[in-house]
Amino acid sequence: MLSRLAESYFWIGRYLERAEATSRLLAEHHQLMVEERTVPEELAAAVLLDALSLPPSAATSAADLVTSVVGNASDPATISGSITMARENARAVRESLSADVFEALNAAHLAGIRGPIVATSPAYALYRVVERLAVVVGQIDWTVPRDLGYLFLSFGRSLERLDMMSRVLAVRHDQLWPEGGPVATLRAAAGLNAFLRTQHPMTGDEARRFLLLDEDHPRSMRVCAANAEDAVRGLAARGASDGGDLLREVGLLRSQLEYAVDPAPDEVDLLAELVQQSTARASDLVAAAFFRPSGTIVWSN
Amino acid sequence: MDGEQADAQAVGALKTVLDGLGEEGLAERGRLVDAYFNRQGITFNLAGRERPLPLDLVPRLLSAAEWRVIEQGVAQRIKALEMFLADIYGPGLVLEDGVVPRRLVTSSAHFHREAWGIEPPNGVRIHVAGIDLIRDEEGVFAVLEDNLRCPSGVSYVLENRRALAHVLPELFTDQLVQPVAEYPERLLDALLAAAPAGVADPQVAVLTPGVHNSAHFEHAFLARRMGVELVEGRDLYCRDDQVWMRTVRGPAPVHVLYRRIDDDYLDPVHFRPESVLGVPGLLSAARAGRVTVANAVGNGVADDKAVYPYVPDLIEYYLGEQAILPNIDTYDLQDADQRRFVLERLDRMVLKPVDGSGGYGLVVGDQATDAQLDQLARRVEADPRSWIAQRIVRLSTCPTVVDGGELAARHVDLRPFAVNDGDNVFVLPGGLTRVALPEGSLVVNSSQGGGSKDTWVVAEPDESPPYRPPDRPTPRLTRVLAAVPARIHSPAGHDERMRQQENQQQQAGGECPC
Numbered sequence: 035m036l037s038r039l040a041e042s043y044f045w046i047g048r049y050l051e052r053a054e055a056t057s058r059l060l061a062e063h064h065q066l067m068v069e070e071r072t073v074p075e076e077l078a079a080a081v082l083l084d085a086l087s088l089p090p091s092a093a094t095s096a097a098d099l100v101t102s103v104v105g106n107a108s109d110p111a112t113i114s115g116s117i118t119m120a121r122e123n124a125r126a127v128r129e130s131l132s133a134d135v136f137e138a139l140n141a142a143h144l145a146g147i148r149g150p151i152v153a154t155s156p157a158y159a160l161y162r163v164v165e166r167l168a169v170v171v172g173q174i175d176w177t178v179p180r181d182l183g184y185l186f187l188s189f190g191r192s193l194e195r196l197d198m199m200s201r202v203l204a205v206r207h208d209q210l211w212p213e214g215g216p217v218a219t220l221r222a223a224a225g226l227n228a229f230l231r232t233q234h235p236m237t238g239d240e241a242r243r244f245l246l247l248d249e250d251h252p253r254s255m256r257v258c259a260a261n262a263e264d265a266v267r268g269l270a271a272r273g274a275s276d277g278g279d280l281l282r283e284v285g286l287l288r289s290q291l292e293y294a295v296d297p298a299p300d301e302v303d304l305l306a307e308l309v310q311q312s313t314a315r316a317s318d319l320v321a322a323a324f325f326r327p328s329g330t331i332v333w334s335n
Numbered sequence: 336m337d338g339e340q341a342d343a344q345a346v347g348a349l350k351t352v353l354d355g356l357g358e359e360g361l362a363e364r365g366r367l368v369d370a371y372f373n374r375q376g377i378t379f380n381l382a383g384r385e386r387p388l389p390l391d392l393v394p395r396l397l398s399a400a401e402w403r404v405i406e407q408g409v410a411q412r413i414k415a416l417e418m419f420l421a422d423i424y425g426p427g428l429v430l431e432d433g434v435v436p437r438r439l440v441t442s443s444a445h446f447h448r449e450a451w452g453i454e455p456p457n458g459v460r461i462h463v464a465g466i467d468l469i470r471d472e473e474g475v476f477a478v479l480e481d482n483l484r485c486p487s488g489v490s491y492v493l494e495n496r497r498a499l500a501h502v503l504p505e506l507f508t509d510q511l512v513q514p515v516a517e518y519p520e521r522l523l524d525a526l527l528a529a530a531p532a533g534v535a536d537p538q539v540a541v542l543t544p545g546v547h548n549s550a551h552f553e554h555a556f557l558a559r560r561m562g563v564e565l566v567e568g569r570d571l572y573c574r575d576d577q578v579w580m581r582t583v584r585g586p587a588p589v590h591v592l593y594r595r596i597d598d599d600y601l602d603p604v605h606f607r608p609e610s611v612l613g614v615p616g617l618l619s620a621a622r623a624g625r626v627t628v629a630n631a632v633g634n635g636v637a638d639d640k641a642v643y644p645y646v647p648d649l650i651e652y653y654l655g656e657q658a659i660l661p662n663i664d665t666y667d668l669q670d671a672d673q674r675r676f677v678l679e680r681l682d683r684m685v686l687k688p689v690d691g692s693g694g695y696g697l698v699v700g701d702q703a704t705d706a707q708l709d710q711l712a713r714r715v716e717a718d719p720r721s722w723i724a725q726r727i728v729r730l731s732t733c734p735t736v737v738d739g740g741e742l743a744a745r746h747v748d749l750r751p752f753a754v755n756d757g758d759n760v761f762v763l764p765g766g767l768t769r770v771a772l773p774e775g776s777l778v779v780n781s782s783q784g785g786g787s788k789d790t791w792v793v794a795e796p797d798e799s800p801p802y803r804p805p806d807r808p809t810p811r812l813t814r815v816l817a818a819v820p821a822r823i824h825s826p827a828g829h830d831e832r833m834r835q836q837e838n839q840q841q842q843a844g845g846e847c848p849c
Binding site for chain 2: 065068069070071155213217227230231232233235
C-alpha cells in the first residue's frame with residue numbers, strides 16, 4: 035500500500051471521529067449553557083474553545099460558541115473543517131475506497147452545517163451531522179475490506195477518540211455545573227446509559243473514572259487504547275511494522291489503563307494527561323514509520 | 336397571564352423573545368418540536384395510535400414565592416396521607432375517632448384487605464405522588480385530586496425541558512430556571528432507601544405491563560435513567576417469598592419493585608386470577624418483608640375521590656396543621672342533603688366518577704345538554720357512592736400557541752411530582768402543566784386532547800449566589816497533528832514540482848492547517 039494512501043486512510047479515521055465527537059460535545063455544552071444559566075456565558079464558551087484547542091474568540095454567548103465550533107471548511111479543528119478534511123482525504127484515495135463510503139462522506143460534506151436551523155436549533159443541526167457521519171461509518175463497516183487501509187483508518191479512529199475523550203474530560207462540566215455537569219459529560223461521550231446501568235451514584239468523579247476505565251463502553255479510553263493496540267498488531271501481522279516502537283507505545287498505554295486499580299480523582303486526571311501525551315507520541319510514530327518512509331528526499335535551498 | 340403572578344421581569348423577557356419570533360417563527364419551532372418528539376419516540380398511545388404529547392412552546396412561569404407554597408403544601412399533604420394509609424392498614428384510629436366515615440374506606444374499590452398488616456420497610460407507602468393542582472379564580476392554588484398509585488407524566492417534565500432548550504434556546508436567555516434533571520436520581524435513592532432491611536446491595540426494577548401500555552415510554556425512560564432493569568410480569572417469579580428475575584445467568588433477586596401496574600393485576604393469587612401481567616406470590620413476598628412494592632398495594636383508598644374531601648381534616652388530625660393547599664368545594668353525594676343541593680344545580684357542577692381517571696366519564700355541567708344532565712341525575716340517584724360533585728372552577732389560563740402560531744389563552748392545571756424517601760419529601764421544581772388545547776375547554780387530560788407545557792420555577796435573581804469560577808486545573812492539551820496532508824488544497828492538475836514542495840512543507844512542520 036502506498037504511504038500516501040495509508041496516511042489518508044489514517045486521517046479519514048481521525049477526522050470522522052473528531053467531527054462526531056466535537057458535535058456531541060458542543061451539543062451538550064450548549065444545552066447546559068441554555069438550561070442552567072448559572073455560569074457566565076463568556077466563561078462557559080471560553081472553556082469549551084480552550085478544550086478544543088480553538089483560539090479564544092469573541093464568543094460571548096451560546097450562539098456565538100456554536101458558530102465558532104461549527105467553524106468553517108478551512109479550520110480542521112472545527113466540525114465543518116473536520117468533515118471537509120475527511121472528505122478531501124477520501125478524495126485522495128478515491129480509487130481504492132469503496133464508492134459507498136465516498137458517497138456518504140461526500141454527502142455529509144455537501145450537506146454542510148448551514149441554514150437558519152444552526153441558529154434556531156443547534157442541537158438539531160448537530161444531531162443531523164452525527165446522523166450523516168453514522169452513515170459513513172456504517173458504510174465503512176459494510177463495504178470496506180479489512181486490509182491495511184482499513185487498519186490505518188481504525189488506528190486513526192482509536193487515536194482520535196482517545197484525544198477527544200481527554201478533551202471531553204478537560205472541560206470539567208462537573209465543576210462548572212455541579213447539578214447537570216456529570217450527566218452532560220457522559221452524554222457528550224454517548225455514555226450516559228452505559229454509566230447508569232453499571233454505576234451509582236452519579237458524581238463528576240465517578241463519571242470521569244468511568245470514561246477513563248470502563249471495560250465495555252466503546253468510548254472509554256481503556257477500550258479505545260485496546261482497539262488502537264489491535265489495529266497496530268493487525269498492521270504488523272500484514273507486514274507493516276515499524277520494528278515495535280508503535281506497538282510498545284500503545285501497548286503500554288493500554289496496560290496502564292487496563293491495570294489501573296480504582297484511581298483517586300487526581301490520579302484520573304494524571305491518567306487522562308498520560309493518554310494525551312501517549313496519543314501524541316503514537317501519532318508521531320505512525321507518521322514517521324509509515325507515512326514518510328525512507329527514500330523521501332529532503333532538501334533545502 | 337390571567338391569574339398568574341410570576342415575576343414581571345421573567346414574563347417580560349419571555350414576551351420579548353416570543354414577539355421577536357412572530358407567528359411564522361412560532362409555527363416553525365412548533366414543527367421542530369413535533370419532529371423532535373416523533374424522532375425520539377416520546378409518545379403515548381391514544382386509541383391505539385402512538386402520538387407525541389403536544390408540547391406548547393410557551394413555558395408556564397411560577398415565581399419562587401409561589402413555588403414555596405406549592406412545595407410545602409404538597410409535602411404536607413403527602414405526610415398526612417402516608418399517616419392515613421399507615422393508620423387504616425394498621426390500627427385504624429382515624430376510623431375509631433370518626434374523622435373519616437368507616438363506610439367510605441371499606442366501600443372503596445381500592446381498599447385492599449390483602450394489604451392489611453404489610454409494614455413497608457422504611458414506613459413509606461407513597462414513594463411517588465402526583466398532586467393535581469389548579470389555580471382558582473382568586474389566583475390561589477388548590478388541590479383537584481391526589482394520585483398516589485402510579486402517577487404518570489414525569490418523563491414529560493424532563494423531556495419537555497430538554498426539547499424546549501433544543502428548539503427554542505433563546506427563550507432561556509436571562510432566565511434562572513430551576514433544573515429538573517435530577518428526578519431519576521432522587522427516585523432511585525428513594526427506592527433504595529425503601530429496600531428490605533439487611534440487603535447489602537438492593538436491586539431495583541421497574542415493572543411495566545408491556546410495550547402496549549399507554550405510558551410505556553415513561554416506564555422505559557425511568558428504568559433507563561435510573562439504570563435499572565425494566566421487567567414485565569413474565570420476567571419475574573416468586574419462590575419462598577423472594578422475587579426473582581429470569582436472566583441468562585440464572586435467577587437474580589429483586590428487592591424493590593417500582594411497579595407501574597394497577598393493584599388489580601399485580602398478583603393473580605390475591606387479585607384478578609386471570610391477570611397475566613402480574614407476579615403470582617408478590618404480595619406474600621411483600622408481606623414477608625423480602626420485597627418492597629412501590630407504590631404500596633392499596634394506596635388507592637387514599638386518593639379515592641370520595642376520601643378527597645376529608646384530606647384537610649386528615650392534615651389537621653395527623654399533623655395538627657392547617658392545610659397549606661386548600662381543596663376545591665366538593666360534595667359527598669351519599670349525604671342526602673348535599674345530593675339534593677347538587678342535583679338542583681347540576682348545570683353548575685362538575686361530576687366525576689370516583690373510580691375514573693384520565694377524564695373519562697367526567698361531566699362538566701355547563702357544557703352538557705339537558706338530556707345528558709337528566710341521565711346523569713338518574714345515575715347519581717341510583718349509585719351516589721360512585722360520584723362526587725365539585726363546583727365548576729374556571730381554571731387559570733396561560734398564553735398558548737394555537738393554530739398558525741397565534742397566541743391565545745388556554746386553561747391549564749399543574750401536576751407537581753413528589754418523591755418520599757422516608758426522611759424527606761422532595762417535590763420536583765415545576766411539574767407537569769397540562770393545557771386544554773380546544774378553545775374554552777376545561778379538560779386537560781392527554782386522553783382528551785390536552786397538551787403540556789414546560790413549567791419553570793424561576794429563581795429570584797438575589798436568591799442565586801454570584802457565580803465563582805471553580806478551581807479548574809488548566810488542561811494541557813495540544814491538538815495532535817491537526818495537520819492535513821498538504822496536497823489536498825492544491826489546485827487540480829498541480830505539477831510534480833509543487834508536490835515536492837508540499838512534501839517538503841510536510842517534512843518541515845507537518846502542522847500546516849491548509
